[in-house]
Amino acid sequence: MAKIEEYIPLVGQAVIDDLRLLGERLKGKVIQHINSTPVGGGVAEILNRMVPLLRELGVDTKWDVIRGGEQFFEVTKKFHNALHGRAEEIIRRDFEIFMETSQQNIEGVDTYGDVVFVHDPQPIALIKKKAANKWLWRCHIDVSEPDARVWGFLLDFIVQYDSAVFSAPAFSRKLPIRQFLISPSIDPLSDKNKELPQETINSVLRKYGILKNKPILIQISRFDRLKDPVGVIEAYLQVKKYVDCQLILAGGTAADDPEGFQVLEEVREKAKDDPDIHILLLPQNDIEVNALQRASDVIIQKSIREGFGLTVAEALWKAKPVVASNVGGISLQIKHKYSGLLCHSVEGASFAIKQLLSSPAYAKKLGENGREHIKNNFLITRHLRDYMLLFLSLYYPEDVVQLC
C-alpha cells in the first residue's frame, strides 16, 4: 500500500503539506467509519486505501463493519436496485427484515467516534444511537431517480444525521440537513493507474493477438446493456467507413450473470467475423486493463446510465482522448471540447471518434487537459482533503471558515 510521501512526485509537495495542515486540525478527534463489508465493492476498496492514509496524516481513524444475514443483504440489494431506479418488488416484510437486523446492530455496534461516518443504506439506522457526537451519512449510489417508497423510508433516518454526502449534484434534493458534494477518486499508484513500461503494454497486446498497425478504439466495461457495447460497435462501423481502425471491447467474465451472457452473444453476433473487433473476456487483472487503456488511441464509455463512471477518470489520467455519454457523473469529469467529447447517440459517438482520429493534435490536447483535470479534481489526495474538510465542517457552520 502506497505511503503518503509517494504521492508527492504526482501532486506536488504543497498538496501533501496542505493535507498535513488539515490533519493537525483534526488532532484529538476519532473518526469512525462504518459500512457493511470489509472486502469487495467500491466502498471497501476506497476505505482500504483511505483509512491508512488518514492515519498517516495524523487523523485517528477507525473502521467498523455491521453484521447481517443473507436475508438482510438480499433486502439491501433490493433497496440498492430500487434506489438506482430499477423496478423491484419490495414488500412490508422486507422493511421488517431490514429493521430487525438494524436493531441487532444498534445493540451490538459501539459508536464511539467523535465523528461517526456511515456509508450507504445498510448501516443507516445506526443513527438511532446518535448522542453528543457528530454523524455523517455518505451515499455512494446514484439516487437521481430513486424508488419513492425506499427513498421515503431512508429519509426518516437521513434527516437525523448532521450532514449527508453525495457523489454528483444530480443526486441531491432539498433536505433539512447540510449536504456536500464529494466525488469518488482514483488512486494513481494502484495497478490500474500506475505508469507501465512499454514492454508490459506490448506483452499484453501480444497475449491477446492485437497488432498496433492501426488506431485502437477501446471500451472497457462489463457486458451489460447499460454500457451499450452494441452501440459501441455501431459507432465503430460508422467510423471504419472513413478511417481504418480496430475496436477492443473488454470486460469481466459473466459466469454468474445470465443476462451478461446474452449481451455477450448479441455483441458477438453484431461483431460477426470482423477481424478488427477484439472481444476480450478479461479476468480481474488491473495491470492488463491499464495496459490496454495505455495502448489505445481513443477510449470510449458509451454508457446509457452511469453512477459516476470512474473508468473515464482512469482513461483521462492516462492522457487519452475520451468519447463518453453525457450521463451520471461523466459530465463532472469531461467538459465537452475541453477535456474530452460528450455524446448522446451512436452517430454523435462516431462523429466524435472520427474527429479525434483525424486530428491527432486536438486529441492530444484534450487528453492532456483531461489528465490535468483528473490530477486537480479526482485523485485520492483530493478525496482525502475533502473528507478532512467535511469532518471540520461539522464543527464550523459558516460559509467562510477562518482558521488563520
Next chain:
Amino acid sequence: MIMPELIKAKEPFKFCTRLHLSELTGLRATTLGQLLDFIKEVPGACIYHHTHRFLQQHQYLSPEPPNDFAYWVADVLGEDELGERLASIDTMLYSTIHDLRERIYLTIEDYLKGNPVAKLKFARSGEEFHFIKSVSFILPTNYLVYDLGEFARVLRKITIDSIYFHIFEARLRLEKPTNDFSYWIENSLGDKKLADQISAFDPYTCTLEDLRNKIIQIVERRVSG
C-alpha cells in the same frame, strides 16, 4: 552583479491557503426563468461558487474560462448571445458578491426583454443547473516572509490554492480593498508602484499558473532593480 539591498517589511506577509468544500443546495433550474429567480435568492456563497469554480477546477485552460452561468445558458439552452454577455462580465469591477450578483441578474433580465422566447426553453433531463455553495476553509501555512526576495521564492512553491486565496477570495469574499499581495507590498514595504502593478492585472483572463508566473516576474524584476 551586486543586488540592491532589499527593504525589510514592518509586518511579515503570512501566506494562508484556502481549501474548499462544495455544499449542495438541492436547488435546480431547468429554464432561464428559474435560473434568474434562483440567482436572486440563493446565498452569496452560491454566486461565488459559480463565478469562480472554473478558475480552480480548470486552472490549465486558457484564456478566460466561462463562469457556470455563461456555460449553461450557451451550451445547454443554446442562448449563445446571453452566454457571451455573462462570460464577459468584468468581475474585477465588482468589489462585493452582492454587486456581482446584481450585474448577473440584470444582464439576464435585460436579455429576456429583447428575447422573451428564450424563457420557453427547457434543459434536457440530466442537464439541469444545480446550485452549489462554496464553503471556504482558510488556514495559515508555515510560510512567513519579510522581503520581496523571500516573497518571490515562496510564490514559486506555494500551492495554487494559496495564490488563489490572496488574489481572488480576499478581495471579493472578504471584501478587502485590493488583493492581499498589493496591500502588503504597499503598506508594509511602502512600494506603491509595485503594488499597483500587481493590482492592475485582470487575473480572470489567465490561468492560475500564468498568474503565478506573472507576479513572480514583476517581483523579480523589482528585486533586481
